[in-house]
Amino acid sequence: MSEDNNELINEQDDNSETITRVTGMYKDWFLDYASYVILERAVPAIEDGFKPVQRRIMHSMKDLDDGRYNKVANIVGHTMQYHPHGDASIADAMVQIGQKDLLIDTQGNWGNILTGDRAAASRYIEARLSKFALDVVYNPKITEWQSSYDARRKEPVNLPVMFPLLLAQGGEGIAVGLSTKILPHNFIELIDASVKHLKGKRFTILPDFPTAGIADFSNYNDGLRGGKVRVRAKISQLDKNTLVITEIPFGTNTSSLIDSILKANDKGKIKIKKIEDNTAANVEILVHLPSGISPDKTIDALYAFTNCESSISPLGCVIEDNKPYFVGVSEMLRRSTDNTVQLLKSNLEIKLSEFQEQWHFASLERIFIEKRVYRDIEEQDTWKGVIKAIDKGLQPHIKHLKRAITEEDIVRLTEIRIKRISKFDIDKAQQKIDALEDQIAEVKHHLANLIDYSIAYFERLKKEYGEGRERKTEIRTFEDVDATKVIIRNTKLYVNREEGFIGTSLRRDEYVCDCSDIDDIIVFTNHGKMMVTKVDSKTFIGKDIIHVAVFKKKDKRTIYNMIYRDGNKGPTYIKRFAVTSVTRDREYDMTNGNKSSKIWYFSANPNGEAEVITIHLRQAGSIKKLKWDIDFADVLIKGRASKGNLVTKYSVKKIELKEKGVSTLKPRKIWFDDTVQRLNVDTRGELIGEFRGEDRLLIITQSGMLKTILPELSTHFDNDMIVLEKWIPKKPISVIYFNGEKEMYYVKRFLIENEGKEESFISEHPNTQLEIVSTDWKPMAEIEFTKERGKDRKDNETINLEEFIAIKGISALGNQLTKDKVNQVNILESLPYEAPEEVNAIDIEVVDETVESSDSKETSEDKPNPKEDDSGQGTLF
Template sequence: MSDELDNNEDNLIPKGENNSSEETITKVTGMYRDWFLDYASYVILERAVPAIEDGFKPVQRRIMQSMKDLDDGRYNKVANIVGHTMQYHPHGDASIADAMVQIGQKDLLIDTQGNWGNILTGDGAAASRYIEARISKFGLDVVFNPKVTTWQASYDGRRREPINLPVKFPLLLNQGAEGIAVGLSTKILPHNFLELIDASIKHLQGKRFQIYPDFPTGGIMDIANYNDGMRGGKIRSRARINQLDKNSLVITEIPFGTNTSSLIDTILKANEKGKIKIKKIEDNTAAEVEIHIYLPSGISPDKTIDALYAFTACETSISPLGCVIEDNKPLFIGVSEMLRRSTDRTVELLKKELEIQLDELEEQWHFASLERIFIENRIYRDIEEEETWEGVISAIDKGLQPHIQHLKRAVTEEDIVRLTEIRIKRISKFDIDKAQQKIESLEESIAQVKFHLEHLIEYAIDYFKRLKKDYGAGRERKTEIRAFDDIEATKVVIRNTKLYVNRAEGFVGTSLKRDEYVADCSDIDDIIVFTEDGKMMVTKVDAKTFVGKGIVHVAVFKKKDKRTIYNIIYKDGARGANYVKRFAVTSVTRDREYDLTNGAKGSKMLYFTANPNGEAELVTIYLRQTGSIKKLKFDLDFADQLVKGRNSKGNIVTKYPIRKIELKEKGLSTLKPRKIWFDDSVQRLNVDERGELLGEFKKEDRLLIVNQKGGVKTVAPDLGLRFDDDMIILEKWEPKKPLSAIYWEGEKELFYVKRFLVEHPEKEEIIITEHPNSYLEKIFTDYKPMAEVVFAKKRGQERDENLELNLEEFIAIKGINAMGNQLTKEKVLEINALPSLPYEPQVPVEPEEMDVIEETELGSVPSNTDDSDSKTDETGQGLLF
């Protein structure tokens, strides 16, 4: 475009006008290009993106250098530090103060005093004139060394500032960094102090390592897609939510990037929108996070926890982006490579420091040797008769020559000048033995430094180990790494509205309050609709939606629901045969109309039921009197029909016209018991064969849960259940199988044994006494458990063998609240579980149940499949015509 402007510049001057009236046209194309590039480069290099060498942005580096300039061991007002930093940083006091507060809140480089804000609550720091700071011991140890620092002139040329600080630690990864520049950004997440040191040591040892983020706010984190912190990666961060009781929850840790104020705001908004339902929320956060959430009665705490993760900032997704500055250019790398480069640079800096230290020691040794020669051989007397400075220098040089063969370098005039500066008092008190000891000590130090240089990697490893020992206390990992389960919003959302239907007119929606009520629903639900003409549609909940006249069934749709089975009998066309079919609807395209009949014109549904547990009823079919037909009435058992795909044609019931169909007998479920697994990595139940198989569950079956506090309860195996970290037993509950427990009774300070049955399945009961020192030692769920009791040996006496205890014989089954029997009065060292004795309970024989098969195409051959999946509590709905 600039070329076009150049070629047409003359044409921009109007013809017929003289030069005095001509306007001067200035092209800005080139200026814009150059100025914008300069601006973009400045923002990238000087403001937003940290350097890989020391992990600092320019403002952070200048703050640290200013603090070093002012450091005298005492606290300095932050306002004073900010003012001093302005000698290096040309962007005003506000940006410097904000950057300094961010460094101080990370509690590593700056020792703070006063109100520096709270990253948990989001409260800001006090004004810089009220707070104080000084460099921490760690900062002084690893950040500064003027002898190995490269300097440059400051922006106004009055001072010199470091190009990069000699940081001997992966500081960038520990503190993290975030910045938005022109055309690029960076987001490096903070990592754990101790884990970074361990990873650096592994790198130096040539071993593989992995590092993951660790957030100061704690919480739980899923790093499955972290991608080493590079572009395209993602982590999920969750708050730690625990159930206090059946009506209250407590949040004790929050996701990275949030604070209690913003988190509570999202919870309140979700409550206002009806996504969740809470009664009250309290923020008691001080040094630690403590947010209490009170629930209305009847609201499930487990589902509320899932809903908090689904609809609020209790779960956040963070996309890292590793971008740093290297050689004045942006570089995109992963955190592992950042750590390697930081560790390698630490080795280089340690090498430079050792080399400088070696030069200094050798210089000290050289002058100490010269000093000894000068004084021991009384060379200072040779200058008494010299009248000129040149004569003094020459005399000393001549006197030293016979004694300097062992020196490592030549004697210079500067060395001789230093000898002339030795005071008479020092010469008179010179001690040859002390001088020799000093020289030998320097030789030992030189040998030690040379050894470190020859074994540089080992020296660097010891350096990192020292950092871990000196500064690692209290820096353990705060964020728990755990795989997350995927939460389906439709399964956990609170049903905040009501669904209505006008069957005759064919409308469904939440605004039809004068029509028939269907069910409670949410505004993110889908609904499934069946009509008399054999059509089916799934559509999103709305105020009013037309789905087709003659609605026979409408309900909230559950995706991947294999347990809800639809039983229908339909007439194929105006004069066709009648067919029966059973099918499940697991997935569909929203707002698409599906034909459940054979597609002939005039087809009509004669009978329909929706069965949440695959029930198969028995119906009586009445035929019309036509022709020579003799049998006008017969029974049809849906249990005889296989469950096929929704597109299947079905089986012929009769080719004669049907007058009516009546329900004769309600049916039982034809589905297999549902197999349920427990995935320990996500602490959730599933039907996808992940984790440990808990067993096959029918509708009435329950799970037995025992925790370390001695709590025992049973629950229905709902896939939305959440489990506490202190759970020690999770298995299918057998009501007639006793539990055996050994516990320490705190008041009497003895072990007790009890055997009991769960008496109140719906209630959690504590099986140990209420004394604060009581604790559960062992619990057994086998019929005939065995335990080994190991006694402490008495002085002068030994037991031949430990006690093997048959708990079934030791104590009879008593009430769950009984204290039990005393185990022993002797001192017990430990109690171990032994293999249980064999026992085969009598299992009642049950009739075979019908398999559920899934078919997706017309005419396909039935095959047995396992259709275990999530259960539903809806009731069947039958329609007779």
């Protein structure tokens, strides 16, 4: 090694720090290595979508292709003639291509992308090129060639791929200081997008994963850096204690998914009984739940705490002109489509040239034989004389040719056998020339209408190879799962009220509730202080704790009723408030802020209940009235920092609860957002109705199942749901269905008797089909009859379902709709009917439920101010 290559210059400054400068070979080697890895190993080329090893595998398979399967070990060995690396890297790359089921027709155990099982050894498995690969990947006539690494053979610089292959297969690689992650897209959608691009229309393409699943592409960002794709497993409820996972997120397999579920269970974030993996050709993972565990909340918990939901960050990076190029998937498709058009053009131009050459020689051959030019060479003694004689004999007959005659043309004419000349058929020769002229005209037409030709090419690919390649991944917008609402309560919370401690380790003290280790806890003390803090083993809040509970952020329905004394001897105030947002571990004062304030009465009400309390004053001076009642329903709900209304300026002896209250909040309005298939209270989607504590939802599915449930926002809904509305118990359900066993249409009307129970209301015969279900009071239907041979078609018949059949049990067969053959049944507009009004308690309006910032504080006393009566004994409400 040269002296320059070993040069290390060490400089020491005053602080004895050593600075090492790298020069010579060391300076260049790293850059050379990084460039090599980027260009030759990790990142695909934009022209054909292949990495070098993939391109060499495809080239080797074409070398070996004879229509039969080859041992993968044989293909790997052949590829090593072109690839400078070992057999292991080639075999792994080939298995990855084969598992994508597009370019390679595989035979044997090639592994399983669903379970993560590896492929068998390369000597046991076989492969050959697929028909699609032979169609779109190869064309030696328009391929640019280069020497292999050892200069013994020729290999393609890029394969002439006439399809957006990189987007169809996806690509992933990690280089030095650079990476790429191009997600796979749907075969049919890519062709449709290419056609739209050629027609000058806009298009959008989104990934489609071989593992199926559900995906939210809201932030896909065209596959560029900074984008994000959220993918979820498809989970459904098999029964009340069993969940089934039928599709998994891209980038996972059943083994890693099950491991993540077991870890979440061990950490107490979810609670399961056992897991069964029945995956074979399709994914089937059964998750058995203990009794009493909500399936809907468990589904959300699986998304929140396991690999059932994952996030993928795409990064579009390709090689162009031997440099990395960051590009979005839309631009990739445009570039690939334009490249395909150019390749098709080059192929047509080559065909045109070939046809023209064939036409030229066929015309010469006809002249040579028909005009007996071959006789002119009989008297020639030299080769030059022969050439000259033929040339002279052809000249009078070649005015219609497209180009001049060359010596090579004349040499080819001399090679025609005597037997062929003797059997020459002028008509057949002319037919051949005419056919070539038709082919030339056709190719010229394609070149003149190149875009239309390219569109037809893509449509042919879709027709021939698109069957069975429909989209697998369902596109959906996700709603974020709030982990605090779905996590299993895996620990217990205790409180020492007198000393002011809360925590999970105070097992000798008072038990409060079950909680999780990610919950926040809200605490009130007798001195009017409030704090929200995270669950911990032991936390000091302040002495004389009067209320401890799990805190729900943005909870407007939990209302706190409070009466407090302002200062040591100040007046007594009453207030009602909600706590929606605070700063964690900050102490808030719920009183007016004066020292020695004390809470006389406090209650926390999860649904805004307002109780009646009795005030007792101390005997002092001329006070006449020492006792009276106050109803919290008469107090307006305001901000937590409000001062409150004056109760009395005299000394309070005690306060007693006289009567428990009912909710003073309005019924909760609930909407259904069809985009995310979830309930919400944020006005997104369609308003279902206003719900009180015991109101339920009615759900009916196309498969003939119904149930009523409480409207919990965590509820999941099946894809075949056809009715979702507020359940009115006295409102009948009307059904028309085809009974598969009796092969007749039946009508039934019934009421739901078992609330909360899932029941079937049609027979379970495989041919039974639900036609119409109505929850209107007076539904109407129309019957269209089938025309029978030799008879006139019977007129349509309208029936009133209320009059057609009385209300019976849900399991009743019902009445036969008609004896005639039915073509179809249509639902009509229902008859007008005034439904009986529901009788409900009168609600007190909530005038102030605004969400305050954590730092807001009211300084003025609430208005209107209460007035005391003549005796000064208290507030008049």
